[in-house]
Amino acid sequence: MDPLSDLRLAITGPVCTVLAGVENGSLLATAMGHDGHRGWVYYVAVTPDARGRGHGRAMMGACEAWLLERNIPKLNLMLRSENAAVRSLYTALGYDQDDVVVYSRRLPPAC
Numbered sequence: 001m002d003p004l005s006d007l008r009l010a011i012t013g014p015v016c017t018v019l020a021g022v023e024n025g026s027l028l029a030t031a032m033g034h035d036g037h038r039g040w041v042y043y044v045a046v047t048p049d050a051r052g053r054g055h056g057r058a059m060m061g062a063c064e065a066w067l068l069e070r071n072i073p074k075l076n077l078m079l080r081s082e083n084a085a086v087r088s089l090y091t092a093l094g095y096d097q098d099d100v101v102v103y104s105r106r107l108p109p110a111c
Contacts, residue, residue, distance in 0.1 A: 007043075019062050021046075021055050029055040031063050039067035039075040056089055078102065 013017055021029030028050040031041050041063050046055045067075055077095070079086060 017066065019059065019066065021062075023050075023064050029059040031059045039063065039072045041077040042076070056086075057093065060090075060093055086102060 007018065019031050020027055027047070028045045029044070031044045041060070042057060044056065044063075046059070064075060076098075077090070079090070
C-alpha cells in the first residue's frame, strides 16, 4: 500500500491516467485508474478543507468522461469497508454495490 509507487506505475503505464482537480493552483482532488478492459478508479481523494463543495462529484464526472472517450462501458471502484462516510456520495451518483468478493495477494518485489 504505497500510493507513491502506485502513482508512478499509473503515469508510466500505457492505459492508465491520473486526473487532478485544481483550483487557484491548489490540488483539491485526485483519482486514477483503468485496466484496459474496465475503468477502475482508485485513490479518489479530496483535501479535507475542500470537502462538501462538489469536488468528489466533479472528479467522478471527469473519470466517467475519460472512460467514455475511450469506449469503456463500465466503471468499477472499491471502497474500504470502514469508509462508510463516502458511500452516500457514490449512491447519490448512481453507483450500486455489486455482490462480489475481492481476493488479493501481495507479490514479492521484483529483484
